[in-house]
Amino acid sequence: MLSVLANRTYRHLLAAQIIALLGTGLATVALGLLAWQIAGEQAGVVLGTALAIKMLAYVGLAPIASALADQLPRRVMLVSLDLIRAAVALALPFVTEIWHIYGLIFLMQAASAGFTPTFQATIPDVLPDEAEYTRALSLSRLAYDLESLLSPMLAAALLTVVSFPVLFTGTVIGFLASALLVVSVPIPSPQPSPPRSIWTRTTRGIRLYFATPRLRGLLALNLVVAAASSMVIVNTVVLVKGHFALNEPQVAIALAAFGGGSMMAALLLPRVLDHMPDRPPMLAGGALLTIGLWIGPWADSFGLLVVLWALLGFGFSLAQTPTGRLLRRSALPEDRPALFAAQFALSHACWLLTYPLAGQIGARAGFDATFLLLGTLAGGGLLLAARLWRDDGGLAHQAEAATHDHPDLPADHPHLATYGHGPNHRHPVVVDDLHPRT
Template sequence: MLGILRNQTYSRLFTAQVIALLGTGLMTVALGLLAYELAGADAGAVLGTALAIKMIAYVGVAPVAQALSDNLPRRALLVSLDVFRAAVALSLPFITEVWQIYVLIFLLQVASASFTPTFQAVIPDILPDEEEYTRALSLSRLAYDLENLISPMLAAALLTVISFHYLFAGTVAGFLVSAVLILSITLPAATAKTRRSFAERTTRGMRIYLATPRLRGLLAISLAVAAAGAMVIVNTVVIVQARFGLSEVEVAWAFAAFGSGSMVAALALPQLLDRLADRPVMIAGAVILTVGTALGAAVNSYAALLPLWLVIGIGYSAAQTPSGRLLRRSAQSEDRPAIFAAQFALSHACWLVSYPLAGQLGARIGLEATFLVMAAIAAVAIVLAVKFWPAEEPADIPHEHPELAPDHPHLREHRTGGKHRHAYVIDDLHPRWPSAA
C-alpha cells in the first residue's frame, strides 16, 4: 500500500490531507466540548444542529462550486480554500454564544464543500492505474482513521495541560501546512471539457449519478453509514459525560476506539478487495454498522461502549472506502469532478438528515430509543442498496445506438453499425442505463 507514496505528487497531497485531517480532528473534539460548555446536557442537540448546518453547506454548495470552478487552476483553488478555512477556524476559540458556532461552521464548510470534491477528483488523474488508485483509496481511508485515533489521543494529552479552546489552533495550523504542501507541487491539468451551460454543469454530476444503478446503491449505503455514524459523532459526548459522568478525556478515548476500528478495516481492505467485489464488502460493512447501532441501546457502561464503538468503526470504514472505485469507473474522465461533487453532496444529504435526528431524538425520547430508530433507518437503507445495485454487474454491457448514423465515430471505434459492448458509463452518447442490464 505504501509503495504509491513513491509518486512525489501524490505523497505530498497525501501528507497535506493527513495534516489537515489532524487539525480537523482536534476541532471535532473541541467543538463537542464547546457545545457541552455552552449547553450542558443539551449539547447533543446543539452539536446536531451545528453539524446539520455543515451538511446544508455541503449539499447546497458542492455541485454549484464544482460548476463555477470548472475552468479555474486546481492548485490555486485548493490553496486559496485552505487559507480561507484557516482564517475561519482562527475565530472558533472566541465563540461565546451558540449562534456563533452555527455561523462559523457554515462558513468553514462552504469552503470545504468546494475543496474536497476537487481534491478527490485530482487523485485518479495522478494515479490512473486502478490497482494504485485502490491502494490510494485505502490509504486515504487510513488517514481518516488515523485522524479518528490520533486526534482524540493528542487531544486527551493536550487537555491535561491546556483548555480545550486552544485545540482550535491545531486546526488553523493543519490548513496552513496543507496549503504550503499543495503549493509545492504541480497538478495535472484538467481534461478538456465540452462547453456546457452553467445550469448543465451544475446538474450533470447528479444526472450521471442517479442514472447509474451501482451509484444508487452507493447512495443507500451512504444513508446507512450516516444513520450509524451520527450516533457516534453527535451523542458520544452526551453518553460519556452526561450519562456516565466521566470527563473530557474519556470522550476523546471513545472517539479513539471508533477510529481504531475504522483503521483496522482500512488496513485489511486492499487485500480483501483484490479477492472480493466492492458490493459484498460494502453491504457487509453496512450490516455491521446496523447491528452495532442496534446493540447501542443496551450499552450501560463505558467499558461496554468502547468495544462497541470499535466494531461500528470497522463497519464504517468497510462500507465507505471502496466508494471512490465505483465513482471512478462510473464516469468519463472529464465528468469525474462532477460525479465526485454529486457523491459529496448526496452522501452529505444523508448526514443532513441523520445529524439533527440523532441529536434531537436523543434529547427528546432518550438514547436507547434513538439507537433503535437509527438502526432501523440503516436497515431500510441496506434493503434499498441490495435492490438498486445488481449483484451481477458485467464489466461490458451490450447495447446499441439506433439514433446514430452507421458511420458515427463511436460505432466505427467499436467496428459495428449495430449492437456492441464496452464499459458502460452515462455520458452524452449513453444518457440512460440499458434496460437489459
C-alpha cells in the first residue's frame, strides 16, 4: 500500500490532507465542548443545526465551485481556500453566541465545499494507474481514520493542560501547513473540456451522476452512511457527558473507537478489492451500519458504546472507501471534477437530513428512539441501494463493455475511428456527450 508514496506529488498532497484533517479533528472536539459550554443539555441540538448549516454549504456550493474551478489553476484555488479556512478557525475561540457558531461554520464549510472535491479529483490525475489509485483511496481513508483516532487522543491530552478554545489553534496550524504543502509540488491541470455555459458546467456532474445506475445506488448507500455517522458525530458528547455522566476524555475515547474501527476496515480493503467487485463490501458495510443502529438501544454502558462505535466505524469505512473507484470508472477524465463535486454535494444532502434528525430526536424523544429511527432510515437506504445498483460483474476498474452504434456520427468521427462503426462497435461505456446512458 505504501508504494504509492514514492510519488512526490501524491506524498505531499497526502501529508497536506493528514495535517489539515488533524487540525479539523481538534476543532470538532472543541466545537462540541463549545456547544456544551453555551447550550448545556441542548448541545446536541446546536451541533445538529451547525452541521446542517455545513451540509447546506456543501450541497449548494460544491457544484458551483466545481464549475468555477474549470477556470482557475488548481493550486491557486486549493491554497486560497486553505487560507480562508485558517482565518475562520482563528475566529472560533472568540465565539460567545450560538449564532456566531452558525455563521462561522457556514463560511468555513463554504471554503471546504470548493476545496474537498477539487482535491479528490486531483488524485486520479496524479496516480493514473488503477492499482495505485485504489491504494491511495485506502490511504486517504486511513488519513480520515487517523484523524478520528488521533485527534480525540491529542485533544484529550491537551485538555489536561489547556482549556478547549486553545484546540482551535491546532486547526489554524493545520490549514496553513496544508497550504504550504500544496504550494511545494506541481499540481496537474484539469483535463480540458468543451466550452459550456456556467449553468451547464454547474449541473453536469449531477446529470452524469443520475444517468449512471451504479451511482444512483451509491446515493442510496450514502443515506445509510449518513444515518449511522450522524448518530456518532452529533450525539457522542451528549451520550457520554449527559447520559453516562462522564467527562471530556471519555468523549475523545468514544470518538477514537469509531476511528479505530474504520481504520481496521481501510487496512483490509486493498487486498479485498484486488479480488472482488466494489458492490459486495460496500453493501456489507451498509448492513453493518444498519444492524449497529438497531442494536444501539442495548448499548447501556460506556464500554458497550465504545464497542458499538468501533463496529459502526468498520461498517462506515467498508461502505465509503471504494467510492472514489466508482466515480473514476463512471466518467471521462475531463468530467471527473464535476462528478466528484456531485458526489460531494449529494452525499452531504443525506447528512443535511440526518444531522438535524439525530440532534432533534435525541433531545426530544431520547436516544433509544433516535437509534431506531435512524436504523429504519438506514435499512430503507440499504434495500434501495441493492435494488438500484445491480451486480456489475468484474472488478471496479472495468467499466461495462457494451455493444452499440452511433448512426448520427459522421464516418470520420474520431470515436468511430478508434472503435469502428456498425453492429460490432463495442467498448467500455461511461456517460458522456456521445453516450447519454449506460
